[in-house]
Amino acid sequence: MIKTVFWLNIPSPHQVDFLNMLESRDNVNLQVRYFDTLTENRKALGWSLSNNLSEFHQYIKDDNLNESLNELEGWQSSIHIIPGFSHPFLRKLLNVLIENNVQWIHWSEMSGKPLTKMLRYNYNxxxxxxxxxxxxxxxxxxxxxxxxxxLGAFAIGKLAKDDFIQWGTKKNKIKYLYYSLPKLKKSSKSPFNFPSEKRIFMYAGSLTKHKGIDVLIKAFNKLKNSENWILVLVGRDNSNGEYKQMVKKMNLSQRVIFTGAIQNENMANYIGYADVFVLPTLFDGWGAVLNEAASLKKPLISTDRCGAAFHFIETEFNGFQVKAKSVNQLGNAMQYYIDNPLKIDLHGNVSYGLFKSFDLKSNVDLFIKNIKELCQRQK
Structure with a gap:
């Protein structure tokens, strides 16, 4: 029996289904504890899951670590999964676990988002x-x-593993544990009223600089023979109107659509009707929207600063991984599908095959396998 406790900041739609499936395994005893509250931005994205959580998901009370631990039967014999050390609560928790010789594993994405923004995405x-x-x-x-x-460290993808090694973590202590999501289902009715011959490039997420939205708009503007293509930007616009002004100046107002904020539960209704999904991010520790788009059989275009792109994109087989900030590389990748429309369905099917390698069952199996290997190595 694997007895484990996940300590997480908030309930995330990118984690809850995985945790629920993990808890359902006969050989796993799981508890989940949350120590933070949802931001308004997350609420706008439909992340308010508190009312739909099973009993093994609980919020801690008033940052009271001792009370939280005492409520966990056998916490000293459990394996604790910790998402870092930046939060004061996590630092206290880590000290208690070390003092009591309790087993624990780090789990996180690539770090350094504040540094990346501060240095204005100057990657060199x-x-x-x-x-x-x-x-x-x-x-x-x-x-x-x-x-x-x-016990070790669980890396959410290649970029996270590279980070852990740079921190100084021993390579034999590092295992993968990804974000995994259920397969999304396309709705029977499109949310769009476009003529049937129109094709759609789509982005979904917050409309911010670090997501590369300006790069995407500029790349779309450079496309050739693209009269039948529309760019749909799904998500809350945090640019204070900057992106709409860009679109207007480029005379693209009829071909670039801003949907506004869409609840996470409705995302499949939009992504399902895209032809090609684009995530032009300048920094994404993982980028779970690629899981979602792959589950809906979409070709994928993303960047070398997106963790999931290293696992969900096989260049020229189901999409393209381009250099972050490169308008030319992004434009060339998008142009490929304009010039080769028959590749869209072929690439989408490859995306779905990759998705199945990272689905909920695969990730639960991976967690159990890696826990056992790390425990065996410690003996």
């Missing part, structure tokens, strides 16, 4: 600064704790 400079950033901000010290006291 970021590469030079990152080792010092890790040292000064406690990551190097944290890696030493993982190596000495932890």
């Amino acid at each position: 400079l970021i590469k030079c600064i990152k080792p010092l950033f890790f040292l000064l901000n406690g990551y190097t010290s944290y890696a030493k704790k993982i190596n000495k006291y932890g």
Whole structure:
């Protein structure tokens, strides 16, 4: 029996289904504890899941760590999954686990989003600064704790693993544990009233600079023979009207559609009617929307700063991974589908095959396998 506790900041639609399936396994005893509250931005995206959680999901009370631990029967014999050390609650928890010789595993995406934004996405400079950033901000010290006291570290993708190694985490302590989602189902009726001959490039998520929306609009503007193509931007516009002004100046107002905020539960109704899905992000630790688009059999275009792109995109087989911030590379990838429309369905089917390798069952099996291997290595 694997007895485990996940400590997470908030209930996430990118984690809840995985946790529910994990708890359903006969050989797993699972508890989940949340220590933070939803932001307004997350609520706007439809992340308010509190009313639909099973009993093993619980919020802690008033940041009271001792009370939370005492309510967990056998917490000292459980394996605790911890998403980092930046939150004060997590630092207290980590100290208690180490003092009581309790088993724990780190689990997170790639780090460094604030640094990336502060350095204005200058990736060469970021590469030079990152080792010092890790040292000064406690990551190097944290890696030493993982190596000495932890069972290991679960990386949410290749970019996270690369980070862990830069922190100083031993390679043999690192295993993968991804974000996994259920298969989405396309609705029977399109939310759009476009003529049937129209084709759709789609982005879904917050409309912000770090998602590369300006790069996407510029790339779309450069496309050739694209009269039958429309760009649909699904999500809350946080640019204070900047993107709509860009579109207007480019005379694209009839061909670039802003849907506004869409609840997460309705996302399949939109992505399902795209022809090609594009995530032009400048920084995404994972990018779970690629899971969603792959489950709906869409060709995928994303960047080398998106964690999921390294696992969900096989270039020229189901999409393209381009250099972040590159209007030309992004435009070339989009142009490929305009010039080769017969590839859209073929690439979409490959995306779905990749999705099945990262579905809920596969991720639960991976968790159990990796837990057993890390425990065996410690003996």
